[in-house]
Amino acid sequence: MLNTAQKAWSAVLLAVVAGACSRGDAAPPVATPSLVLDGGGGAIGSPLEMTYRFAVAPDAPAFAEDYLVFVHFIDDNGELMWTDDHPPPTPTRQWKPGSTVEYRRTMFIPKFPYVGATRVEIGLFSPATNERLPLSGETLGQRAYRVATFNMRLQTDTLFVVFRDGWHETEAGGDGTGREWQWSRKEAALAFRNPGRDVRFYLEADQPAAAAFDAPQRVELRIGDAVVDAFSIPPSGQIGVRRLDIPASRLGTTETVEMTISVDKTFVPAEVPALRSTDSRELGVRVFRAFVQPASPAAGGGR
Numbered sequence: 001m002l003n004t005a006q007k008a009w010s011a012v013l014l015a016v017v018a019g020a021c022s023r024g025d026a027a028p029p030v031a032t033p034s035l036v037l038d039g040g041g042g043a044i045g046s047p048l049e050m051t052y053r054f055a056v057a058p059d060a061p062a063f064a065e066d067y068l069v070f071v072h073f074i075d076d077n078g079e080l081m082w083t084d085d086h087p088p089p090t091p092t093r094q095w096k097p098g099s100t101v102e103y104r105r106t107m108f109i110p111k112f113p114y115v116g117a118t119r120v121e122i123g124l125f126s127p128a129t130n131e132r133l134p135l136s137g138e139t140l141g142q143r144a145y146r147v148a149t150f151n152m153r154l155q156t157d158t159l160f161v162v163f164r165d166g167w168h169e170t171e172a173g174g175d176g177t178g179r180e181w182q183w184s185r186k187e188a189a190l191a192f193r194n195p196g197r198d199v200r201f202y203l204e205a206d207q208p209a210a211a212a213f214d215a216p217q218r219v220e221l222r223i224g225d226a227v228v229d230a231f232s233i234p235p236s237g238q239i240g241v242r243r244l245d246i247p248a249s250r251l252g253t254t255e256t257v258e259m260t261i262s263v264d265k266t267f268v269p270a271e272v273p274a275l276r277s278t279d280s281r282e283l284g285v286r287v288f289r290a291f292v293q294p295a296s297p298a299a300g301g302g303r
Contacts, residue, residue: 025134025139025143027134028057028059028134029057029134029135029136030056030057030060030061030063030124030133030134030135031054031055031056031057031060031095031101031124031133031135031136032054032055032057032135032136032137033052033053033054033122033123033135033136033137033145033147034052034053034055034147035050035051035052035053035120035122035147035148036050036051036053036148037049037050037120037148037150038050038051040150041118041150041151041152041153042109042150042152042153043109043152043153043154043155044109044110044111044112044114044115044152044153044154044155045108045109045110045155046108046109046155046291046293047106047107047108047109047202047241047243047291047293048106048107048108049104049105049106049243050104050105050106050107051102051103051104052069052088052101052102052103052104052105052122053100053101053102054088054095054100054101054102055100056095056096056097056098056099056100056101057097057098057136058097058098059097060095060097062093063092063093063095064093065092065093065126065128066087066091066092066093066127067092067124067125067126067127067133068085068086068087068088068124068125068126068127069085069086069087069088069122069123069124070083070085070122070123070124070125070132070144071083071084071085071086071120071121071122072120072121072122072144073118073119073120074118074119074120074121075114075116075117075118075119076116076117076118076119081110081112081114081118082110082112084105084107086105088101088103089103090103092124105240106240106241106243107241108202108241108288108289108291109152110178111178114152115151115152115153115154116151116152117149117150117151117152118149118150118151118152119146119148119149120146120147120148120149120150121139121144121145121146121147122144122145122147123135123143123144123145132144159192159193159195159292159293159294160192160193161190161191161192161290161291161292162190162191162192163182163188163189163190163290164188164189164190164191164258165188165189166184166185166186166188166189166261167182167183167184167185167188168182168183168184168185168281168283169182170182171183179288180288181286181287181288182286182287183281183283183284183285183286183287184261184263184283184284184285184286184287185266185282185283185284186262186263186266186282186284187260187261187262187284188260188261188262188284189258189259189260189261190258190259190260190261190290191256191257191258191259192256192257192259192292193255193256193257194251194252194253194254194255194257195248195251195294196248196251197248197294197295198245198246198247198248198294198295199245199246199248199251199292199293199294199295200243200244200245200246200292200293200295201228201243201244201245201246201259201290201291201292201293202241202242202243202244202289202290202291202292202293203221203239203241203242203244203261203287203289203290203291204239204240204241204242204287204288204289204290205219205239205285205286205287205288206233206238206239206285206286206288207233207237207239207285207286208237208286209237209267209269209272209275209283210233210234210235210236210237211235211237211274212267212272212274212275213265213267216232216233216235217232217233217263217264217265217285218230218231218232218233218263218264218265219231219232219233219261219262219263219285220261220262220263220264221244221260221261222259222260222262223246223250223251223252223257223258223259223260224252226250228244228246228250228259229242229244233285241289261284261285261287262284263284263285266282266283266284267282267283268280268281268282268283269281269283
């Protein structure tokens with residue numbers, strides 16, 4: 001948080017930036033961004049589903065490189081809380097003048113100590129130089145464009161996901177983000193209370209050692225003996241957030257639903273030279289979040 005002196009300087013800088021903004025960006029915009037939030041917003045720790053749209057200007061020049069999308073979430077004091085920077089599914093060098101690029105993306109709202117008005121600002125930047133491109137839209141400067149606002153709220157349901165057998169201990173990154181994960185073994189179990197109605201299941205996972213496999217690793221999700229989802233992990237190892245709608249009839253009649261996550265192949269990091277690791281554990285897939293959201297009118301909670 002900023003102290004009093006820092007806030008005073010921030011106010012001065014904001015006024016200067018706002019004044020510059022009122023005169024407009026001299027460079028012509030290459031696209032007009034917009035964003036739609038499913039459900040109008042989200043709760044702390046819950047998934048936030050978004051639809052991004054970039055209307056490329058008819059006279060836009062060819063993109064010199066593949067730019068990334070930066071996404072900033074700002075509190076009502078104007079302070080940055082977290083980001084969701086990412087490459088668009090269609091690289092910007094493939095964007096054509098006059099075309100519209102639209103895609104959906106889901107992220108988990110961090111367990112951040114804040115509720116209230118939240119502003120979303122986006123833009124395009126070079127991963128090599130951090131240069132930002134001019135876009136069309138409302139901005140306070142620095143080529144960051146406001147595309148949405150929503151009210152951050154607390155979770156109200158108690159439908160938590162429990163990591164049962166088949167998991168290694170929780171780990172955390174050393175980058176200060178507070179991001180945590182657990183590695184599965186060949187098979188691992190998740191459990192949650194049966195709400196007696198349809199649910200939407202979210203899984204955020206990846207496979208950082210995907211290149212070590214001769215063939216893509218296959219992941220399967222089961223409830224009892226029934227397969228509810230199956231997918232192969234691409235060579236990049238990136239899965240993102242998978243969303244799965246499960247009808248109540250597939251959850252069974254027991255009070256607790258147990259879901260099994262299995263992989264067709266595991267690996268031991270210490271046995272993969274390219275990883276240069278001494279980790280002797282047998283690992284399956286790395287899971288960051290598992291979340292269950294009951295169908296309306298209730299909302300769900302996750303790990």
